[in-house]
Amino acid sequence: MTPLDPAFFRLLRLNGAIAGAILIAAAFVVEAILGGRLGLPRGTLAAPAVLAALYLVVLSPARRYRAWGYEMGVEELHVRRGVWTRIYTIVPLGRVQHIDVSQGPLERSLGLSRLVLHTAGTLHSQVVLPGLWRETAEAMRDEIRGRIAPGEE
Amino acid sequence: MSAAIADRRLHPGTILLRFLKEAPGAVLAVPAGVAFASRGGFTRIFALVAVMTAVVVFSKWLAWRRFRYVVGASEIVVESGIFSRNRRTIPFDRVQDVDIERTFLARVFGLARVRIETGAGGRDEGLLDSVTLAEAQRLREIVRAFHAVAPQAEAAVETAPEGRLLYAMGVPRLLLFGLFSFSLMYIAGFFALLQTFDGLLPFDIYDPARWMGLIGDYLPERFTAAAIAIVLFLAVLLGLIAGVVRTAARDFGFRLVLEGGRFRREHGLFTRREAVIPRRRVQLAAVDTGPVRNAFGWSGLSFQTLGSGGERSGRQAAAPFAERDEVAAILAEAGAYRLPPPPELATVSRRHILRSLVGKLLPLAALILAGSLWRPQLLFLLLFLPLLAIGVAVERRFHRYALDGELLFVARGAWRQRLWLVPVANVQALSLSRGPLQRRLGLATLSVDTAGAPVVRAPRIVDLREADAEALAARISAYASGRKSGTER
Numbered sequence: 237m238t239p240l241d242p243a244f245f246r247l248l249r250l251n252g253a254i255a256g257a258i259l260i261a262a263a264f265v266v267e268a269i270l271g272g273r274l275g276l277p278r279g280t281l282a283a284p285a286v287l288a289a290l291y292l293v294v295l296s297p298a299r300r301y302r303a304w305g306y307e308m309g310v311e312e313l314h315v316r317r318g319v320w321t322r323i324y325t326i327v328p329l330g331r332v333q334h335i336d337v338s339q340g341p342l343e344r345s346l347g348l349s350r351l352v353l354h355t356a357g358t359l360h361s362q363v364v365l366p367g368l369w370r371e372t373a374e375a376m377r378d379e380i381r382g383r384i385a386p387g388e389e
Numbered sequence: 390m391s392a393a394i395a396d397r398r399l400h401p402g403t404i405l406l407r408f409l410k411e412a413p414g415a416v417l418a419v420p421a422g423v424a425f426a427s428r429g430g431f432t433r434i435f436a437l438v439a440v441m442t443a444v445v446v447f448s449k450w451l452a453w454r455r456f457r458y459v460v461g462a463s464e465i466v467v468e469s470g471i472f473s474r475n476r477r478t479i480p481f482d483r484v485q486d487v488d489i490e491r492t493f494l495a496r497v498f499g500l501a502r503v504r505i506e507t508g509a510g511g512r513d514e515g516l517l518d519s520v521t522l523a524e525a526q527r528l529r530e531i532v533r534a535f536h537a538v539a540p541q542a543e544a545a546v547e548t549a550p551e552g553r554l555l556y557a558m559g560v561p562r563l564l565l566f567g568l569f570s571f572s573l574m575y576i577a578g579f580f581a582l583l584q585t586f587d588g589l590l591p592f593d594i595y596d597p598a599r600w601m602g603l604i605g606d607y608l609p610e611r612f613t614a615a616a617i618a619i620v621l622f623l624a625v626l627l628g629l630i631a632g633v634v635r636t637a638a639r640d641f642g643f644r645l646v647l648e649g650g651r652f653r654r655e656h657g658l659f660t661r662r663e664a665v666i667p668r669r670r671v672q673l674a675a676v677d678t679g680p681v682r683n684a685f686g687w688s689g690l691s692f693q694t695l696g697s698g699g700e701r702s703g704r705q706a707a708a709p710f711a712e713r714d715e716v717a718a719i720l721a722e723a724g725a726y727r728l729p730p731p732p733e734l735a736t737v738s739r740r741h742i743l744r745s746l747v748g749k750l751l752p753l754a755a756l757i758l759a760g761s762l763w764r765p766q767l768l769f770l771l772l773f774l775p776l777l778a779i780g781v782a783v784e785r786r787f788h789r790y791a792l793d794g795e796l797l798f799v800a801r802g803a804w805r806q807r808l809w810l811v812p813v814a815n816v817q818a819l820s821l822s823r824g825p826l827q828r829r830l831g832l833a834t835l836s837v838d839t840a841g842a843p844v845v846r847a848p849r850i851v852d853l854r855e856a857d858a859e860a861l862a863a864r865i866s867a868y869a870s871g872r873k874s875g876t877e878r
Binding site: 312318320321322323326327328329330331332333335336337338340341344354355356357358359360361363381384 | 464470472473474475476477478479480482483507514515695816817818819820821822823824825828836838839840841842843847862866869870
């Protein structure tokens with residue numbers, strides 16, 4: 237399977253860092269307010285928060301990055317994702333209703349795009365493939381656009 | 390081909406329109422603003438309102454500025470988003486219809502809201518809010534012109550008006566169906582009723598001391614076995630009557646007629662309901678039954694449809710209470726549907742039992758053990774856990790599947806038995822998921838997604854052996870994307 241763009245790994249790490257920073261800040265604030273009153277030893281909240289943040293920045297991005305993968309077949313797109321629960325989705329390209337290419341602010345700064353395939357289904361009405369180099373995403377969009385079976389309602 | 394540059398904007402009046410639309414909501418914030426500004430007096434309130442207005446108008450302006458669209462040769466492209474940019478491509482092939490909506494406010498401005506329907510789950514797929522009426526009509530013309538070129542299969546179908554009766558439910562069958570619709574719910578309802586007339590009864594049914602006493606050897610004189618038997622008998626009788634009445638009101642004179650390419654259904658005693666189910670909108674069929682009903686050969690058939698425009702999306706009853714042959718006959722008329730072939734459907738992996746048990750038994754056992762620290766009597770509950778295990782094993786016997794040609798069969802449920810018949814051509818996407826425990830046991834869950842599916846009860850095959858799951862997914866996707874012909878197995 238094709239891995240996602242390496243820049244996506246940086247994006248995941250960046251997201252992890254932001255989440256970790258928020259977590260640590262929250263832990264320190266809560267500890268500063270409640271710690272003294274409850275007589276907790278210093279670092280009861282902050283230490284686990286720092287560990288969790290380390291996990292989010294050091295370990296988790298690599299695992300999440302490795303979990304993602306895609307394969308553009310002739311008639312279908314295969315997407316693999318998920319660290320704990322692994323999910324493998326197959327979308328027949330003839331079933332695609334419309335296609336989005338979107339970009340958040342962080343993604344834009346790294347030159348990444350997200351490809352979103354919408355089908356008429358309910359459970360997987362959106363199949364999201366993040367972390368694509370912008371040109372790749374657009375090329376895939378055009379390719380899928382060309383494969384959408386004409387004449388079918 | 391998607392190189393079309395989105396250069397069209399919505400009508401600038403949109404900014405004002407959206408602002409006016411949200412203004413009434415903002416009025417609610419005024420009391421808070423007044424409270425805040427009460428010390429500053431009138432000028433402060435005025436300044437606050439002005440600032441709020443400016444902020445809202447600016448954000449509307451920004452959204453307007455960032456929203457662009459273009460109609461290309463064979464698709465509509467919409468770009469939107471202030472911070473996150475989104476570029477959506479909607480091919481004309483996928484556009485079911487272009488709706489033009491005009492609210493009163495929009496009419497004042499000479500604007501219209503254009504909704505591009507694609508049948509993708511009925512959400513806001515392509516919404517142009519708002520453009521001038523002329524532009525809206527231009528869009529609709531372009532899309533309709535595109536579709537007019539493609540031959541319409543529908544037109545031929547509509548010219549066969551005379552119908553053929555496929556299924557009708559007579560009064561005896563209706564009564565039988567009503568008896569099967571008996572539910573414990575009615576007994577609960579009966580007791581609720583009893584409570585209302587509490588004073589009229591010689592005993593208090595909600596007196597826990599009485600019930601406790603009953604378990605022990607204390608029996609009040611009036612509270613005899615005969616009295617209990619009568620109450621229970623009445624409850625069951627009432628349950629049966631309620632079931633019959635409810636069923637009769639809903640399904641009296643149920644008829645299913647085939648007219649050209651459409652099923653027409655009518656039913657109801659007090660209010661006659663009529664519904665049309667176009668055959669090509671049917672996404673899958675489901676056959677429902679229960680252990681008792683099944684033993685007598687009865688089941689109910691329903692279709693899952695994809696609605697468009699005014700039509701309803703979702704589950705539509707086709708024959709609520711029918712014999713196997715009748716179900717088969719209706720299915721044959723519906724297109725590529727049939728009941729499963731004689732070779733039995735395959736069961737899922739045996740390890741499914743283990744996984745269900747780990748998921749259900751362990752937390753329950755832990756809960757009981759934790760509870761027993763305070764109340765040792767709770768340990769007796771552990772005796773019921775083997776029952777749960779038996780239940781899980783029985784459920785597995787009823788969870789079966791098969792892929793026969795282009796039709797996928799999935800059966801589930803021991804008490805509420807359902808058999809899904811999914812034509813693979815209608816599968817929108819399929820996914821294999823493996824949780825941590827499933828990975829350890831070598832299992833995978835396969836779910837197929839269809840249009841108009843409910844979120845809760847959708848066809849899923851839980852805990853297949855990994856290799857089987859992958860092979861099945863590969864076969865389904867091969868059919869779904871049209872790589873194989875239908876006759877091949």
